[in-house]
Amino acid sequence: MWIANEGLKARQHIKSIPLNFKSVSSHIQHHSRVMKQIIFFILAISTCLFTCKQAEKPAEKSADFATYLTDTTSGVKTGGVQVVQITTPKGKFNVWTKKIGNNPKIKLLLLNGGPGATHEYFECLESFLPKEGIEFIYYDQLGCGNSDNPKDTAMWSLPRYVEEVEQVRQALKLDKDNFYLLGHSWGGILAAEYAFKYQDHLKGLIISNMMMSAPDYGKYANEVLAKQFDPKVLARIRAIEAKGDFANPEYMGLLMPNFYAKHICRFPLDKWPEPVSRSLGKINQSLYVTMQGPSEFGISGKLVKWDRVPDLPKLSVPVLSISGQYDTMDPKHMEMIAQKVQNGSYLYCANGSHMSLYDDQQTYMTGLIKFLKGIDAGEKKVKL
DSSP states (O other): OHHHHHHHHHHHHHHHSOOOHHHHHHHHHHHHHHHHHHHHHHHHHHHHHHHHHHHHHHHHHHHHHHHHHOOOOOSSOOTTEEEEEEEETTEEEEEEEEEESOOSSOEEEEEOOTTTOOGGGGGGGGGTSGGGTOEEEEEEOTTSTTSOOOOOGGGOOHHHHHHHHHHHHHHHTOOTTTEEEEEETHHHHHHHHHHHHHGGGOSEEEEESOOSBHHHHHHHIIIIIGGGSOHHHHHHHHHHHHHTOTTOHHHHHHHIIIIIIIIIOOSOGGGSOHHHHHHHHTOOHHHHHHHTOSSSSSOOSTTTTOBOGGGGGGOOSOEEEEEETTSSSOHHHHHHHHHHSTTEEEEEETTOOTTHHHHTHHHHHHHHHHHHHHHHTTOSSOOO
């Protein structure tokens, strides 16, 4: 009943309200104009904010690049060059380093191959890493390039080189928060051996184009790569090796077109990248032959029995293993490295050889950069 009475009152009240349609229409039009003005104002502000944000991006990028290029050293500037004095069982010697860029979070120290080559073949990195803001450091090991050469075969020792790398790390103030170590070829042996002893100082390890077993490397050369030779050429190479006549110009004359141009750097010999030719042209033959043997066709020097495959599970630092299909190193072995370490990533260069950083360059550089940035972002393994 109360509801019925209230409903009757409401109807009577409505009837008493005078309807002024003109007033209502005017009211609606006023609100419409106000809403249009508000929408226009919001759009104008949004456009301004977007434009300003876009304008800031080049400035931010420019500021980041300026930071990357800033030389943070004190005293006389040397273009990033720092000579490090190392202590050895035979006294003190100087080794040469040069820093490219400035990034407190990613510092990549480069270990060249050979043994006995120079840092120079890494110069191709300058076309890729600076634009990504990645700091990297050239380093000529003792007996190589710009560093001292004691000319003493007793100094060509893997354990001694490990301690040399550690002294360089300390001098350059690299630590577990920023220190990445890339070893290519012989440098991969040295980098791995360093990690087995000092991985607590590392943030990431890159083993590039180097198997973790010298016997397996020799076996792959003999059982797989040797079979790809013309039988007559192989017979002549073996005959020269049997006589120990490695100084015979014919030896390298046969190996260069039949082996090096197919498995070391897959370009015609007269079109090899200049930094590669320049670096290998300066190789320390005493160091190379003592550690490796007379050529890249197998191994017969001090490293002939080196084998760290059983120890790979001990590596907990993030590891990137890089291989090339046509390399002197077995790609399946290189993939196995990534599987055996605790935090492994694998990069396969389908068109690459031992110098995949040149003959499958885009694959190599894209993968390397993705790995470095992934580990910097907190990943332990990076899918490549």
